[in-house]
Amino acid sequence: MGAQWKAKHKEVAANAKGKIFGKLSKEIMVAARNGADPAMNPRLRLAVEQAKKASMPRDTLERAIKKGAGLLDGGVNFEKVTYEGFAPHRVPIIVECLTDNVNRTISSMRVLFRKGQLGASG
Structure with missing residues (x-):
């Protein structure tokens, strides 16, 4: 080596x-x-x-x-979000994640659940 x-x-x-x-x-x-x-x-x-x-x-x-x-400047606000969806073969999945941009995260989740189904918000 x-x-x-x-x-x-x-x-x-x-x-x-x-x-x-x-x-x-x-x-x-x-x-x-x-x-x-x-x-x-x-x-x-x-x-x-x-x-x-x-x-x-x-x-x-x-x-x-x-x-x-919030004691330092430039701190990024992370938010905890939960997504529910179904994987292929109707397997239910709950995803908890931390994000600083909810819109970017939801688009990533849609890509991951493209063969299954992502639950609607609300």
């Missing part, structure tokens, strides 16, 4: 960790909307515990809490 493959393995591991940190940051930002104190916000406390288990750096964790609570 050459040096390029050793570097590639490190890069893949770093990308996987970054993907996990991104998902956890979004979850923390949404939970921090209800309060920036983990002692008073059980959903935030659970998200912080998950982030600590994944070895998320403290500054990243604190920045996500501040963005979610």
Whole structure:
């Protein structure tokens, strides 16, 4: 195995960790909307515990809490949306996701459910 493959393995591991940190940051930002104190916000406390288990750096964790609570400028407002639909062969599916753009997400959901049926809103 050459040096390029050793570097590639490190890069893949770093990308996987970054993907996990991104998902956890979004979850923390949404939970921090209800309060920036983990002692008073059980959903935030659970998200912080998950982030600590994944070895998320403290500054990243604190920045996500501040963005979610609205204490930093440039914070993106993530919204939790739920979609219901049927996969092929009439298998019911419920999809919960976090999004900053509902219109983009619904178009992605329609593509995923093209062989099935996406439930109507309301």
